[in-house]
Amino acid sequence: MTDSEKGLAGITAADSALSFIDGEEGRLFYRGYDIHALAGQGSFTEALYLLWYGELPTRTALVVFEGLLAQERRLPPEVEAVLRALPGDVLPMSALGTAVSVLGGIDDDAGYNNEEADFRKAGRIVSTLPVAVAAHHRLHLGLQPIEPDQNLSLAADFLRMLTGEMPDDISVKALDTSMLLYLEHGLNASTFACRVVASTLADLHAAVTAGVAALSGPLHGGANEQAMRMLDEIGSIDQVDEYLDHALANKHKIMGFGHRVYRGEDPRATHLRRMADELGAAFGSSATYKLSRAVEIAMLEKKGLHCNVDFYCASVYRSLGIPLALFTPLFAIGRSGGWAAHVMEQHRDNRLIRPRTRYTGESARQYIQTDQRNDRILE
Ligand SMILES: CC(C)(COP(=O)(O)OP(=O)(O)OC[C@H]1O[C@@H](n2cnc3c(N)ncnc32)[C@H](O)[C@@H]1OP(=O)(O)O)[C@@H](O)C(=O)NCCC(=O)NCCS
Missing domain, CATH: 1.10.230.10 (Cytochrome P450-Terp, domain 2)
Known part of the structure; x- marks a missing residue:
């Protein structure tokens, strides 16, 4: 392996206790639990708890955790106003990045990166993203956003906020499992982007905004x-x-x-x-x-x-009847929990991520005064 593998292929760039991928054997573990066990039996919020707190929740802990997340499931008026102001043809991933950025600006914990502040911000991000995506989609169609129903699961409420109709159990389970599967995947491009931003001690929302941008490309979430x-x-x-x-x-x-x-x-x-x-x-x-x-x-x-x-x-x-343009935003909703976990891990034991380039340009060139340079038409 050289010290500048193209695309950083095969390079280990961070320690993480969040997930393990065995690429040869095709295995994936969240904090030591096989994805096949989690996706078969668990829920998105259960896996999210595992990722954030390191252990699977007890029944009571899960109920409390889901309750706390549900309380945060709302669209702050400032974010709604920005979504309403966006031109109609703004892509949902751009709208989502904008929403996260605005959310960060108005967050009560803005400017604080301590553990408690990061947990609160992480909860607000995971809970608000589905509301923002559904609201932007409806506004784009000329419809009014639908208020969240905090008694529903995140997946059920997302589907309801899209259409106004209560989804069936099969659809809710499928969406929930897809979010669980998207939740975490090591140092993929968007998570790496989040960790780089977090390593400057920028806050969690800034890091997640970068994650949304990186995810939007067709080689990744797109x-x-x-x-x-x-x-x-x-x-x-x-x-x-x-x-x-x-x-x-x-x-x-x-x-x-x-x-x-x-x-x-x-x-x-x-x-x-x-x-x-x-x-x-x-x-x-x-x-x-x-x-x-x-x-x-x-x-x-x-x-x-x-x-x-x-x-x-x-x-x-x-x-599930999900509009095409929302496929990647849904990936972002699931992955936002993983991004937040990585940002918290980075903040906990931080060192600025700052690799180097191997210089391949010209060297030792003589400076020529502007009016003495040969004309060169730039094409
Ligand atoms: C995911 C991905 C970016 C990984 O890229 P990578 O590790 O850099 O691999 P490379 O792009 O160098 O591909 C290696 C070889 O496999 C081929 N290859 C890889 N993915 C391919 C694909 N989806 N379709 C056709 N050929 C593909 C490449 O053309 C290359 O062939 P070559 O050696 O003959 O030139 C790449 O597989 C890809 O672009 N996939 C499609 C986008 C996608 O599904 N992204 C989501 C990833 S979860």
């Missing part, structure tokens, strides 16, 4: 939306080969495939594939799942690449 766009473009199973052959021949990346760390199956994809299949069967609309499966098999055959978390998530969110 991949779930792009995967769905691709499936829509392919359209039907008989078009899969032609589409992939053309895309791969032209060196296009197939969204939702490949991973920097996993060599085999992404363990999160195992759950999302199952969920996509189950939702398709439950709602009598398996077309997207079946098309996804055909793409997955073809990609393995043609390129030896496995799908990642974002591929079947597209199919799951389509089954």
Whole structure:
């Protein structure tokens, strides 16, 4: 390994007790608990508690924790005013970054990075993000935001705030599990961005704003939306080969495939594939799942690449009726708990993150006075 691996591939850049990824074996653990156990039996808030406090909650602790989060589930008027003022075509991830930034400015603990302040801010971020995303979406459609119902779970309330209708239990469970699967994943690009910002002793909201920005790109969180766009473009199973052959021949990346760390199956994809299949069967609309499966098999055959978390998530969110533009904001809602955990870990034992570049430019050039330089037209 050189000391400047492109894209920092394979470089260990921080210590963390939050999650462990075994890329060779396709295993993921949150604080020592296998993702397969958590995603099969646990809930998003349970995993969030585990991440923030280091232990799985007792029944009472979980009820108290969920109650505290629910109390914070509201849209401060200052944030709503900013969302209303945004032009109609502002993308949801941009609106989300703006909302987090404004939230930070008005937070009672703004300017404080001690442990207690960080926990309070983390709770407010995780609880407010779903309200902000749903509100912005409705405003974008010319509709009024719907008030949160603090008696509902975060996943149930998000779906209700989108449409105004109470979601069914199957949809709530699926959304909750997807957020649990998105919650934490080591030093991915957005989490790294958060830790870099936190290491300057900027506050948690500033770090999460950076995380939202980093997540928005198609090589990271934006991949779930792009995967769905691709499936829509392919359209039907008989078009899969032609589409992939053309895309791969032209060196296009197939969204939702490949991973920097996993060599085999992404363990999160195992759950999302199952969920996509189950939702398709439950709602009598398996077309997207079946098309996804055909793409997955073809990609393995043609390129030896496995799908990642974002591929079947597209199919799951389509089954839940979630608008395409909200796929990546939902990733952000889930991951915000992980970002907050990393910021708190960074603040607890901080040293400024400041790597170096290896200089590859020219050296020892002579300065020439402005009017003596040869004309060069910049194109
Ligand atoms: C995730 C990702 C950025 C990892 O990138 P990376 O570790 O830098 O890997 P590289 O981009 O260097 O890819 C290595 C090889 O696999 C190929 N590859 C990787 N992912 C690919 C994909 N999704 N589609 C087609 N080819 C892919 C590359 O073209 C490259 O082939 P080459 O050696 O013949 O040039 C990359 O797999 C990707 O862009 N995937 C699509 C976006 C996505 O789903 N992101 C969400 C990740 S959770």
